[in-house]
Amino acid sequence: MSGQIIGLHDWFETPPGRYLLDWEQDQFDQAVADVFGYHALQLGLPEVQALRANRMPHRWLALSESDMAPRSSLVTDFSALPFPANSLDLVVLPHTLELSPDPHATLREVERVLVPEGRVVICGLNPASLWGMRQRRARIYQRLGFGELFLPDAGEFIGYRRMRDWLRLLSFEVESGRFGIYRPAVRSEAWLERCHWFDSAGERWWPIFGAVYFLVAVKRVRGMRLLSADWRRAAARASAPVPIAGRVHREHRDHRDHVRRSPHRKKQGKGS
Template identity: 70%
Template sequence: MADQIIGLHEWIATPPGAYLLAWERAQMATAVADVFGFHALQLGLPELDALAANRMPHRWLATETPNEKAAFVTDFSALPFPANSLDLVVLPHALELTADPHSALSEVARVLVPEGRVVICGFNPMSLWGFRQQRGHLYRRLGVNRLFLPQAGEFIGYLRCRDWLRLLSFEIESGDFGCYRPALTREPWLQRFAWMDQAGARWWPFFGAVYCLVAVKRVRGMTLLNPAWKPTRILANAPVSVANSSGSHRVGFQ
């Protein structure tokens, strides 16, 4: 089965994909539930309704390729929103699959309001899954496809992603790792190693197969006021609103 995997959307339908999706769904629910504002955006992975637990009145799902679940299609490096107009942006594996991840993240920084939040999920190259993927790339040079994870895109490690965010004036609020089971393709074998989720979170927390980062956009020299009421911002030339499209380890940062 793994030899036929060609992309993230196909991979999500496999047993390890479902395992990862369940972990990310729980992480997103926790990360976005208490983020308040008016406008939220999800970039990529329509299989995961990352904004389901959020209560903002205006929520969009965007993809770079046509998808029936998406509100609109756009280049992640050129989002159709004014500067300082979104309160929350979530990127489940979007940076890994877009052609220019650094430009996409810079664009997210542009459209977020001061104190707005970004939530990013990505594969961790320093994990059992990442090691198997690296070995698969060696086999590909011999003409044999033994990749475990999706072929497309470049996996961006946790530390690299964190450094990019800091360069864009984001402050890391939290970082989570999860999915510690071995790189296995069959459901029964994945279930046999369920105990590794708790063991991994305790003994090797930074080697989970996937990570989730939450960061806040900081603007130096700006004093935020808290008025008694806040008027609704109207986005010029923005897409139509879509409401509710259909074991981890946390690391704190200062």
């Protein structure tokens, strides 16, 4: 098997690939379950059903031409999505940016189609992890003519901090972020099971060195304020006349002085 290169979809059938997919599926289920709206889109990686826990009425899976799948809704270029601006409430990107030939253009396109306060959910491989370090070392060995890659030879790593910087430049606000997959880069299922304790230890002692990171970001638009459900009643209350405290006090004082000076009041006092 020296020098063998495994494809992305075949790699997800291996023990580490299934371990990765199981963790990511659980994260997507939690992240999208309470995101509401009308239109949601998953870009790429049909092996993960990233929108299955979401309850929006319109959900699509978009794939590139190289990733045909029977259940795909549409095939498109990720850097030129066939949606109008401000039309989608949720976009999920499972390893989409690191597999894209132009991740900057893809992320800009996602920002264009999202509505204000819409959400993007991103997962990617962390280069500062045991899996990332083994992949880089394996690529060096392959240049020398021996060894094999641990991960598929597809795409490039995008670091966690770099991804957050890209999101900030596009006016996204990172709502949450976490890491996962702390077991060593081993191929056999038996060794993965023996190293299961790495998951709890990694979350506690080296959380930023997980093999995968997971981000949820919100599109913010400056100068825009979302109205609550009772905005009509709030506007009516704001426009209702309000008595001025100083004026009321002055009118009450003038009326009291007038009553004191009234001659009718003096006559009533003498008679009594």
